[in-house]
Amino acid sequence: MAAGGAPAKAVEPQPHPPKEQLPNISYCITSPPPWPEAILLGFQHYLVMLGTIVIIPSSLVPQMGGGNEEKAKVIQTLLFVAGLNTLLQSLFGSRLPAVIGGSYTFVPTTISIILAGRFSDTSDPVERFKRIMRAIQGSLIVASTLQIVLGFSGLWRNVTRFLSPLSVVPLVSLVGFGLYEFGFPGVAKCVEIGLPQLILVVFVSQYMPHVIKSGKHVFDRFAVIFTVVIVWIYAHLLTVGGAYNGKAQKTQLSCRTDRAGLIDAAPWIRVPYPFQWGAPSFDAGEAFAMMMASFVALVESTGAFIAVSRYASATPMPPSILSRGVGWQGVAILLSGLFGTVNGSSVSVKCWSFSLNTSWQPKGCPNLSWIYDFLLHSWKIRSRLCFNSSTHYCCFVLPILCLCWCWRS
Template sequence: MLFFSIYNQKGVPLLYYSLQHYLSLAGSLIFIPLVIVPAMGGTDGDTATVISTMLLISGITTILHSYFGTRLPLVQGSSFVYLAPVLVIMNSREYRNLAENKFKDIMKELQGAIIVGAIFQSVLGCSGLMSLLLRLINPIVVAPTIATVGLAFLSYGFPQASSCVEISIPQILLLLIFTLYLRGVSFSGHRIFQVYAVPLSVAVVWAYAFFLTDGGAYDYKGCNPDIPSSNILSDACREHAFTMKHCRTDASSAWRTAAWVRVPYPLQWGIPTFHLKTSIIMIIVSMIASVDSVGTYHSASLLVISRPPTPGIVSRGIAMEGFCSILAGLWGTGSGSTTLTENVHTIDITKVASRRAVELGALLLILFSFFGKVGALLASIPQALAVSVLCFIWALIVALGLSTLQYGQTSTFRNITIVGLSLFFSLSIPAYFQQYQPDSSFILPSYLVPYAAASNGPVHTGSKEVDFAINGLLSMNMVVAFSVAFILDNTVPGTRQERGVYVWSNVLDLVNDPTLVADFSLPRKVALFFGWAKCIGA
């Protein structure tokens, strides 16, 4: 059994173990706001506020999940599953303008949609419907769905990272060196390059970018670093404005404008707005996020207690994730809350699985969220550097998704065909919907055009709300992959062994297994069958 308990350790060792979990999660906790807030028209100060809010909600929800969810040492945070629908919603026709309150309007729209999707997710978990859904979902469905979460950002990734190749290329190369070539190097028994590849590489490249800026690499005669207002009037400066904005480390005003102490509070962006079209999108996305989380529960449970999670644990975890996403919607993080897969990678490498370490790290996140300058410092990371890291993380998501196939028979023609068709149509069908570009091509940057299909797609039912939802969903790769794989896998004949059905996908097997439920009373067995363990405390 792989469980290294450090509950009796005090002080520095516990703090060290907690920090190593959260440093490995920097990509999900920090870089998503760095992508979405500028795209929503937010200022540098808004980016800092969203990052601080993300830290607060991640800390609170991690503690809640640790005590009332799966009770596994897992960290809650913003998931890349929500990134594509967020980009779809923010690029709808009504927000393609330069309105003064564009950021807050989009954020309130996202808050409302996330809250509705979170309520659905809570019902899915607590009612037992998640246990029934697990009977129909297995690795052949999960693998292409998760893989396409990363593939969805093909058109966004390197085109954005290349806005400053002096930063992005060294960042990607350094990540490759740390994770592949130096992964076996250890100091005092700790593989720092493998565990801390992201924060170490970001620190090195950020310092390198600072020296470039301070050394005058981006100084142009007569041009002021205050981008872009001071340069648009000069033809000589206008051609350098793009480089200065994306490469200079002092281009962000977040540090200068942020308060030292600021406590994120609910409804800080205003009262959430609720619309049917965005709510439908988030309901479907919350279900896919649940599938992603269940896969993480499975991997973590095998590492920590050497057996898959029971249906009761799964239902309880999904119900709590729904509640946590409601909090994320109320505070306005711009994304739902899910279990972060990177945490399992850290447990696997370090062989440390302690809820207390995770909870201590969560408390530190809450503390840091109260200091506005912490969020401002993180918001000052050049976007080209952030997107470079995301390119690496999205590639890993693709690989992690496909690695799920190891639980099934990957060599059978049935499974090869289902996975191949799911991946192909997940790229091809959205490409068809995405070719319906906005009426004026200059309204959106080219890398955001693929996410504008919801308002311009080919589906016309007579209802603008339904049209937006259908066009938006079918323009998202993960939704198409999940739909195709789900339908084919549950209609094409195949044995349980061939399909790779998880142990906990059939609650009947669990209820009849005396080694797992010997201490359960009859009412608890009945509750377990229906997945109601969350509601009665089983």
């Protein structure tokens, strides 16, 4: 009781205040960019995401027996489902600026399904492709229940209290290190294009802002767009100029700009739909293996959600919101299985790290992660930050040495 007999006033709990915007970050959820710049940044993020969307079907569909037509349809389906899942996550899930796309976590399990002996008796390549696709669909549908149950039941929020940057960062880093085999060897397949693009993206992002001081973050923020346009024009000129005439078939496939076959095989207008490859088939062993991949993607995406919320200057992410985002990520995997994307879904770590790199750079320190971001959009290298000048130059030299070593071997 207070003085005078009046009851004490109950203290109402205050909502979590938003985090302060980090230094040198231009945009966050409370300070969005202007619409013209937002459209350009969105297109640049699309380029980053497109690398994953293209390379996963390009490596898996031929092993399944599909040709360029099937590959184009799978890429279209992946793009459609990724956009749908991103909208669902931003509207109903965590409501953070996180992109939901294809994940390499599911690739080893998918390859094990492709190599299963029960598909070897099918002689027709297209029929074999459809049988394997239906098996992958069934595995993804079953695997989605893990994240749906853990997320919407609230069980995962009891687990997240044990997750800290000390435990999440090593996991995401190890996943990134495992992707290096897709990067430097892939770029070294056509070193006359890969090496110039590596040098150009560093020059445009790190040195052009000091050469042309316009007062606006044009070159450092849109370096990927500039580099992609210049390098593709350069690669096309090499192709039409006959630089690869008479070269080995593998070199022509890696370097020429007219050998993908996807544009000719893709229809002008096509809307993917569920069960477009037929009714899914289910196998207990394959479903269990896919559930393990789903759990790994779950932990990785949890760390990505936490990082996105901090760099977006949002409130500290409540466990309930994190659990809800995980539940909707399970819905994303379910949609991937229903539509037949040959791959599961998770938070695109490279897209939020790319968002960080386009808006933040340690003061007085060159941002080396542009090297990895450009290679990431073309050959899937996880981006990194270098925290001092000596590290920057070491990391600039080491990729070039790696490329030369891969080229010689």
